[in-house]
Amino acid sequence: xxxxxxxxxxxxVSKGITPEILFWVGCAGSFDDRAKKxxxxxxxxxxxxxxxxxxxxxxxxxxxxxxxxxxNEFLFQMQALTNIEVLNGYNIKKIVTTxxxxxxxxxxxxxxxxxxxxxxxxxxxxxxxxxEGRLTxxxxxxxxxxxxFHDPCYLGRANKIYEAPxxxxxxxxxxxxxxxxxxxxxxxxxxxxxxxxxDAEKGNMExxxxxxxxxxxxKPDIIAAGCPFCNTMLSDGIKNKKKEEDIKVLDIAExxxxxxxx
Amino acid sequence: xxxxxxxxIFTVLVITALYIFSNNVKKIYRNINLGIRIDRNDNxxxxxxxxxxxAFGQSKMIDKPIVGILHIVVYVGFLVxxxxxxxxxxxxxxxxxxxxxxxxxxxxxxxxxxxxxxxLLVIISVVIFWIRRNLxxxxxxxxxxxxxxxKNDGNIxxxxxxxxxxxxxxxxxxxxxIQQNAPELNYIxxxxxxxxxxxxxxxxxxxxxxxxxIERISWWLHIIGILCFLNYLYYSKHLHILLAFPNTYFANxxxxxxxxxxxxxxxxxxMMLDPSADPFAASSNQEIxxxxxSDVFDLNKIQLLNAYxxxxxxxxxxxxxxxxxxxxxxxxxxxxDTRDRLEIVGKNLDKNNGEFISDGKxxxxxxxxxxxxxxxxxxxxxxxxCPIGIDPLSIIMDMRRYLVMxxxxxxxxxxxxxxxxxxxxxxxxxxxxxxxxxxxxx
Numbered sequence: 143x144x145x146x147x148x149x150x151x152x153x154x155v156s157k158g159i160t161p162e163i164l165f166w167v168g169c170a171g172s173f174d175d176r177a178k179k180x181x182x183x184x185x186x187x188x189x190x191x192x193x194x195x196x197x198x199x200x201x202x203x204x205x206x207x208x209x210x211x212x213x214n215e216f217l218f219q220m221q222a223l224t225n226i227e228v229l230n231g232y233n234i235k236k237i238v239t240t241x242x243x244x245x246x247x248x249x250x251x252x253x254x255x256x257x258x259x260x261x262x263x264x265x266x267x268x269x270x271x272x273x274e275g276r277l278t279x280x281x282x283x284x285x286x287x288x289x290x291f292h293d294p295c296y297l298g299r300a301n302k303i304y305e306a307p308x309x310x311x312x313x314x315x316x317x318x319x320x321x322x323x324x325x326x327x328x329x330x331x332x333x334x335x336x337x338x339x340x341d342a343e344k345g346n347m348e349x350x351x352x353x354x355x356x357x358x359x360x361k362p363d364i365i366a367a368g369c370p371f372c373n374t375m376l377s378d379g380i381k382n383k384k385k386e387e388d389i390k391v392l393d394i395a396e397x398x399x400x401x402x403x404x
Numbered sequence: 405x406x407x408x409x410x411x412x413i414f415t416v417l418v419i420t421a422l423y424i425f426s427n428n429v430k431k432i433y434r435n436i437n438l439g440i441r442i443d444r445n446d447n448x449x450x451x452x453x454x455x456x457x458x459a460f461g462q463s464k465m466i467d468k469p470i471v472g473i474l475h476i477v478v479y480v481g482f483l484v485x486x487x488x489x490x491x492x493x494x495x496x497x498x499x500x501x502x503x504x505x506x507x508x509x510x511x512x513x514x515x516x517x518x519x520x521x522x523x524l525l526v527i528i529s530v531v532i533f534w535i536r537r538n539l540x541x542x543x544x545x546x547x548x549x550x551x552x553x554x555k556n557d558g559n560i561x562x563x564x565x566x567x568x569x570x571x572x573x574x575x576x577x578x579x580x581x582i583q584q585n586a587p588e589l590n591y592i593x594x595x596x597x598x599x600x601x602x603x604x605x606x607x608x609x610x611x612x613x614x615x616x617x618i619e620r621i622s623w624w625l626h627i628i629g630i631l632c633f634l635n636y637l638y639y640s641k642h643l644h645i646l647l648a649f650p651n652t653y654f655a656n657x658x659x660x661x662x663x664x665x666x667x668x669x670x671x672x673x674x675m676m677l678d679p680s681a682d683p684f685a686a687s688s689n690q691e692i693x694x695x696x697x698s699d700v701f702d703l704n705k706i707q708l709l710n711a712y713x714x715x716x717x718x719x720x721x722x723x724x725x726x727x728x729x730x731x732x733x734x735x736x737x738x739x740x741d742t743r744d745r746l747e748i749v750g751k752n753l754d755k756n757n758g759e760f761i762s763d764g765k766x767x768x769x770x771x772x773x774x775x776x777x778x779x780x781x782x783x784x785x786x787x788x789x790c791p792i793g794i795d796p797l798s799i800i801m802d803m804r805r806y807l808v809m810x811x812x813x814x815x816x817x818x819x820x821x822x823x824x825x826x827x828x829x830x831x832x833x834x835x836x837x838x839x840x841x842x843x844x845x846x
Contacts, residue, residue: 148843169830199840203829213804219673250662295783300661330725335782339821343779346730
């Protein structure tokens, strides 16, 4: 695979180039080892589809989502207004992100603060690349595999996006099997609302274990996710069940990237 | 003159019941208005459609098909039998009997028959509801917050509904017997009685005066029962039969993931980020706002309306990931606690001539604990599950805001996360300058 060039907006703007989209990488996608693989896969997809894109790099700050869900509206708005200044400074129109939390915040909570962008989740963007024929995949490696898709709360219930990730999976000729609670009724992985960053309250079970058990009931080869936090929670769940040898937890970007390389 | 006594008693009863009811409605209205103003008068058409679909059309009830359909039966029964109520009231005031019958002719017969069939269906549904609540171990009816009054309240409603339907059918059955067997009483021959016709053999052997008494007593107890039930609503979860309509009208119509941005914070943050801003200009002419909510006064009017509307069905709690894994959080309890506190505040106002004298208590800690608030994953499952558009999550978030912004009282790990964001622009302790390091791994 040839090395992909990742440009920042400031690089391109200084060369007089206006990229088609901003790839908002997010904190998990930038720093978390597991999530970085998703980032790289998506960058690869963008490259394959000849999408002109750029990132913000060190100019990208946390959207403020975990701060807001934890109740710290001050910190959230500090982050939001700082980010909006950067985004508006580059006159950015279209943002694609691999994190549903960033997606939700940018799409729904930034406009009131002066940040109006066309924001897409990467599963929506991949779907449009596929339907426009800019990207092609071969079922190959995943043909006939049993896959169950875990709806991220901030993509599904929060923004009613249930079909895009499923439509993308259909292109892989996989056998899509739904968990007993899916789509509107999808069970949370346990990470939302800033829970990712703290221990759970006292209970009789961890939420990610419960969700993993629901996923295992579908007897999947692969659990597909669309959120770096869900990915971590479900991967932990699979390890807890000692199934990591048999079952992979993969982001839709990773699945598509593998299929489009084959 | 004596022959007018029943009419007078009846009229006084109805007026008294309506008077008490209107007082209760005023109290509910006053209590809801203790909340903060929130603009939900936009998009009237969308809101109207939402109300018609969810409240009138019961669209979300059928998420659970069996109980959903049974509930629709009781609901439609309630609506259609209210048409009969109109005739009962006219009869009561004027001293007439089946006053609509001569005007409606065969359509009247159809209506009465229709009501009877629904009365029977309601009885069947209510019996199934009672069995579900009391004999089958359905988890959402057994939660801690359902012990005591909430459980009794649920059962009382079912008993009253059964009694009212039986009185209605007995009244009709006795009426039919009189129409057939006691011409001297001059009962108009009207109505069709597909259900209560099977009750007439019970009256055989009784004198026509006794059956007349049974008919009259059933008629009176039926209407008195309805008037009592009307005034029971104020004390009961059953208020949803009225409030579901405004509640679904005013419910959030935007994306569930969009949480409100606090305007008071925006002003302060803008000032902090703008070095040229005059720090005294903005703050001098406006009251310092309290951030978040620790009591019902800090919640908005819709959240308080939500609390009165909640019918404690527990669909929210049975979808809540925290509750499903044994945590203390139950979204239903958040709503019940909010209503309990609001009612305590309301009584305080009644006692002190409309002024609230602090009782040293709050919604936070005295009703809702921090442990419950911090267990929420903000996944919106509770909001999605509510069949009448209640939003427990917004209350949880407002109370978290109070804890964090007014009390600096967040779990330690969250404080670490927040200081990381503040210092590094990420929730983890990584340097923002390294944010693009991943590209070197490609």
